[in-house]
Amino acid sequence: MRSVRKWLTSLGLSEYADRFAEHRIDFSILQNLTDKDLKEELGIVPLGDRRKLLRAIAKLAGAASATRRPAPGSKSSPRDEAERRQVTVMFADLVGSTALSTRIDPEDLREVISAYQKCVAETVPHFGGFVARYVGDGVLVYFGYPHAHEDDAERAVRAGLELITVVAGLKMRAPQQVRVGIATGVVVVGHLIPSGESEERGMVGETPNLAARLQSIAEPNTVVIAESTRRLLGSFFQLDDLGMRNLKGIAGPVQAWAVLQASSVASRFEALHASGLTALVGREEELELLRRCFFRATEGEGQVILLSGEAGIGKSRLTSAFVRLLAGEPHIRLRYSCSPQHTDSALYPIIGQIERAAGLAREDTSRAKLEKLDGLLKQTSTSATDAALFAEMLSLPNDRRYPAVELTPRQRRQRTLQAIVLQVETLARSCPVLMVFEDAHWSDPTSLELLGRVVDRIRTRSVLLVVTFRTEFKPGWIGKPHVTSLSLNRLAPREVGAIIDHIVGSNPLTASMRQDIIERTDGIPLFVEEMTKAVLEAASESEAQRAAALVPSPALAVPASLHASLMARLDRLGPAKELAQIGAAIGRGFSHFLLSAVVRKPEAELQSALDRLISAGLLLRREGTPYATYCFKHVLVRDAAYSTLLREPRRALHARIAETLESHFAEISEKQPELIAHHYREAGDVAKAVGYLSAAGDRALSHSALKEAHEHITQALQLISALPDDDIRRHGELKLQTALARTLQEQKGYGDRQVGEAYTKAREFSKRVADAGMHLAALYGLWAYHYLSGQPAAMLEQANEFLALAEREDEAGPIMVGYRLVGTSRLINGYIADASDALHQALVRYDPDAHGAASPAGRSLRARFGHDVGVTMHSYRSWALWLSGQPADAEKAAEIELERGQALEHDDQSRLYALWHAGMTYVLLRNEDKVAEIGSQLTELADDRQLPYWQALGNFLCGWRAARGGQAGDAVRLLDEGLRLWAQTGSRIFRPIFLAFLAEAYAADDKPDLAHRTFEEALRTTNETGERWAEPEIHRLFGDFLTRRGSGDAAIASYEQAITVARGQGSRSFELRATTSLARVLSDQDRHTEAHDRLLNIYRSFDAGCDAADLADAKALLDEPPSAS
Template identity: 40%
Template structure:
């Protein structure tokens, strides 16, 4: 704008005043507010003053629409002078002086009209009033002549629309116009009369219009800049950036400015209230009584679970505090797990914090001392001290190997033992005394802690435990309904109850009017009521002589209330800000390491924070720890800092953590990552997020691992290195590691898995001849293979084999043969599949090392064994096939990785289904479905459900079984998988035939054949042909049935599938016997039986032998 005013003055021949205008921040937009005295003070000569004032007035008239949009003769608005809150918008056209030089006056007039129409249209759309046209500026009011409860929000929306509408205005050369907007809110006096055109600048008095014009001067083209008061009214609707404080003409103090960056799509989250005022409970008597009744049931021996939900600040913690008070009169033990928003991906964080507190760890304790305390605690409550001590010591990262030896089990087995040990600990406590177990803020729970919580709920039914789980309404528990579980929702309080809370805090120190205003503002949320009341009380505006209050500025929102309280801390506010950056709970030691002031200053400030009720103090002196009384207080303190201050503070915290706690990189890399991330030191953040991801992945904490890896990937664009190759190399490693937990959680064939591996492949660079690239390529193969894309499976398995041979690595060869053999099997080529898988199994046996679980989701030797269990069974080598399946399952269980166990069980289930072992199949798949659900293995959960349904069809529950089969297949497809769809459709066809649902059977058969032809998945083609024959036979078409049966026999024989050949032959026997072709039937059956282990005790083989024996007996008779 300084160039614009200089040019304007130069055009008038008054360029000698340009410097003084710029120095005093006078521009064209502010000219209507400049008086003769102002110009005199600036040293402008009398003649020039008169000329400037006259030109300003004439320019307003020349460029404003006639009568401000009012028709001739329209009635003038006349009002009594009144005081009201008004939001004023000032819109300025950018570069108008340059336009005046470039355009013909008529063209300029047309452009100005289009600009003004665009702004006026936006204003009117939102109920605003265009008050004045000031050359290239437009002044608009929101709240006069018509007030709206959301008038500030309307003004911002109008400003954004105005900028967009002006940008759509194009000049002849297609150059777009640009505008900028300033908005301010405040108390004004509206004058007695608004003239015919509404252009009386004295109609509104007060600083608000001038502030809006000055804020417009701060704005960049295309920006809406608002005052702080306006921000208070619109912060829930719009996102803003802090522009800092600015000196402005006419204002003694600097003025804070904010720019609108977009709309807020959801309300901010605030933590539940902690440690509320110790007044009598208000409005929660019924809920408290219900909780206490559940406690009495617990004392009688019946375990109880209460799900306590409510919005932030509604009083969940206050209610629990009263419950604790009532229970304190009874013999009991209290256990408290607190979830944290900073640790939603830190496995078992609430457990770790609980045990550290319960054992009484202090900063002075060394590892051995902490282990002593832990063992003393465990000795009181464990049934297996020798087994549990190393588990809990490992959880707490204590040195235990010298006393207890190492943990040799797999990470998954260790996790399962640890979860069970924690449940046993609680149940053992309950044997000693009733337990009040508080599991708070589970909307921030980490996935592994959620597993623990589910276990506790399942097993406390007959224990003396009252488990109260608090959460916010947007977190939906997925616990199974049970008669020992109760849900309790806390709702907002009524006005009378809100007033009772206010009076409990302040007594008679404020008037009923102020109480009512507090209640109206706080909308029945206890935390809001409490905090706003304390802000009013702390304002020191109470009149002690009459027990009433003078004028009190009630903050516009709770956030303002909290900030006002923080400001009252004076210099101690800085300590509160530092503490807020450290976390909800912060120690003296950490604060002292970060804050630069003296120890005396720190001690005095912390004392002031405690005395003011901002924090609770636990411990004394250097051992003290401090907890923000409300998470909202912490958030307000953190949010009050400039972004640059936050960055430097989080950097100092991260560096202090590394310095003070050398093991932090190993124990909690995610905490370091979070602080470095907030410090915008992305190199370090990426490093620690990767470490955290690998740590979680190794522990089968798949959800946490995915989150950590994804955080690291998301920050790669901010990496300091300018070299794209380096950045891509880091991303390649991250995505290779991300693939394994993604597969476990979302399924092999999911879109997320595909996208991740494709991206890894695209950034591989010179890594394409490495083992890591092999793992990526294998992940892609697995994805497409499980989608049933057999041609692409062939292509990628060949590429894997080629790379493995080039790298001359037996482990990779085993993986490759597993891939090639699997594709052969699903293509229906059982003979070649069996040979290739045997090679893969042998290659794995040659490899002496382990398989990195962070690079691969399976052991290739076991995978080959899984598939050999199927190929040998399909060939008819039934006992050998089941032997492979059983051995592989045993080995998978020993390794302890859930995905491996599920895979082994699922492949074994296939062999059981082929052999008609329905009862064992039902038992194993029921267990498998529960196991996969527990471990969030969606892929195998779907398979287990399908196979369980299949077993039920053949165990006299056909209709219910078919429902489960269809559900399982739908879930299978939802993971992106399409492999085994011909098999599943064929099995549904047989199920429908068994249930007499022939129409559905025919449709399933068509689907099965179509799926086979789609991608060449022919494993079950002979069975599909056999079932087509069964269907034809039932329809009376014996000739057609025989054709289908023979085709099935030929298909099976061609592929070396002796078992399938026998199945087809047994169906053909039915038709041959009907035609009295007994000899042909017996010879055919004998020929097929010779191809299988006819001495096997598998149900199907036994049935075949019996049929053959019966046929021979019949012929002999």
């Protein structure tokens, strides 16, 4: 091997050879040197020289790893574990070697193949490739493993083109040719054999096979690529569409492309956005700053903008928008683009700019190129000596048109830099100059030195220099008077949404998917763009295509266009990468204590790895007591790290995390059981995952977090089906199904069809389980569904069955609830007297201390049967009391109900229940002020919780109050909206009385036809559903309407029907109200005696001294003297 001294000389750094010798540094030590070693130990101060050395050292290490062949039976150290990742694979094959073997001596063939393999070994590492395996005259190369680069696909294609050129130049007896196939995809790669002789880094997946098959269809000296690779190339290359090809061993036809040559592009950004730019969002202030600096420069005050930001933040997009903004302004634009593949190529961005400005083409002859260069340089009156230096810089031969330049290498370098700066100054004398130097973090040291000179020289020139770079690059020009630093921040969610909408256009995108993109892209415009495009593409793919691509879902996948750049960040971590994977399995954020407990490494080693992650910009640390917490800076970085884990190691890791949370974090087990469930689910422990999800659902339900409860319970039900069909599973299914039904009823309302289906399924499950408690819960749910969906007969049947089962089991609490259900059911069916008896039986069994919300029994009953039992009991008891002719007692019961409801601060459903039923009691009592107060409270709480069921009921109370207050238009609007919401919940209970209220409002709003039709609908609905309790009132209200319309006889018939029905039900208050209305009409017809006698008869049946509104109206009518006819 050559000496270190010769190596340094080849780099142009021979002045450091003695220092390396003094410190006894040979090639075995080189790859361990750090920047700190070079600066502090070896005294190499210039930053450019240190960077050049470090890059050259990295290339030496890469070449060594690419060509290393372990001896049989030897073990490589450290061993690379297999992992899942996106890789670009190149398969190159020497053309005609099989035929050649029949014509030449084996030793000669060996020389040919050896020369070919040497070409590969020397060419591929230069582009960051890894030579994985030689297969006869073929070679398999990985780009993206073991170290990823953000441009792996581009590197692979450039390597393939270069390999063709190099092999063609081999000095052999006959010219040699190569075929190259390239494909990109997700694979499992690394040491795939757990033990034994093989240490080869193998690969499993379709991608290497696809690359080999594409190679087989390539013409000699041609690179053929797959569509998966083409998508990542932008416009870096000119391609020929080979169409869809059927390839052996590959399912279905494959799109193939032949690479003709590299394209001449002004910048990487333009090449990667050849199909068009997304909208520039949220950069108005930055664009204005750039504009102001340009106009200052036009006045002779040279300006420098240092535009920085993390990868993908939009530096190039902003620069592109700025260039377009200045399109109408007179200026000269010079654009320089650095490349990650040319960080050691002196003046690479300057050479590229000059070649584009001169219009040099690959096919041009040297003479033609020199002519074009002369044409460009004449514009600035460049001297012949400087022109010779420019030609030399562009590697063009001097055909004696320029004088010979006799300078030492150092003088030549200095004179060249001066000539370039002079070009800029000369241009600026005639017209303002805009210089854009992109991606300075990839610049070669010589270009950086040139840039420093330009910064100093343009201060009094009409030049604006915009330098873009990533945050890890530290320019040395900050602080100069004419230098402005501009750092781009992440976009706000609203701005991210605007970019998504621009990309999506008219394509469908669900709200949840849109929110997922916003959350996962962290305000990085490039992430937003690529993630949105990937989601749209995935939505257009079939399930088979997604399965073939190994992508679980479009929401979970890291876009292929971002995968390489994200993996490149992780691969630079070294041993700390394992910690990133463990952290990724925990989640986006985690505490130091949890990580330490899971990792089980010495604290010093753990802290060192964390510091590495933080310094690399992948983790953020927030100090806290007693432990710090960490968070991945980007969700997609976390996703990329997690995606590399194979299934079994991933499951084992999740199991370790779950066990750690269980044993060390009791608070998480109690407050975040869904987190432990997640880790057990990913670990494949279904039983434990189901248990924790069930606990999470119960906890969410108890806190009225209905959406979360639904999600947890649904996941648990999906998982539990994978368990053996035994008693444990059946009991779990019943519990979960009942919990799901409860969640749905509180989300959608008891009357929704899904609620009925869920409870029906729960009842079926209950028949397979010997658990009376669960059976009762299912029966209660079915009862509630029949109640709300307007099926009173079925409701009463379920109530009787519930009570019978509770009595058989002799459980006091359920027996009390059973009597409440029977009483409520009888009331809705119109059996008022029977209802009162049953509700009384429930009341005498109710003990506030034993069954209240604060007691364990009370909480248990609430959890099993939906609401606080005290609230529900007093609710229907207040109605029954009023209906049976005890208005004063009804009001007291309503007051108790309200007090109980207000005391339940954390039980929204019971509070809402109390407000609605008490409000309806006050409607019956005709207490308008109380109805207004309660209706407002109900509406506010329902709106805040976004519960349409309760919102509808709030509308009914407020609508009734508006009608009573003479606000007929508002009443119509509120009642109509209430009925619409009510129907959306699937509820039909109370619909008859609500329709009667709406009909009243229509009549008051001078819409008699609508009123008449709505009254008829109310009566028709009563007959259809069998809900009879309000039937007397509907007949009475219809009679009042007919009276106002002058249809006295028809009105009397309605009143008589109301009285008959009320009397049959035992509904004395409705009978009193209907008789009062009848008496008024009879009096108007001069039937005073009949009116007085009938009203007095019912009036006297009520307690004396009661000041209820209906009794007051009746008494006033009785006290009226007969009018003179």
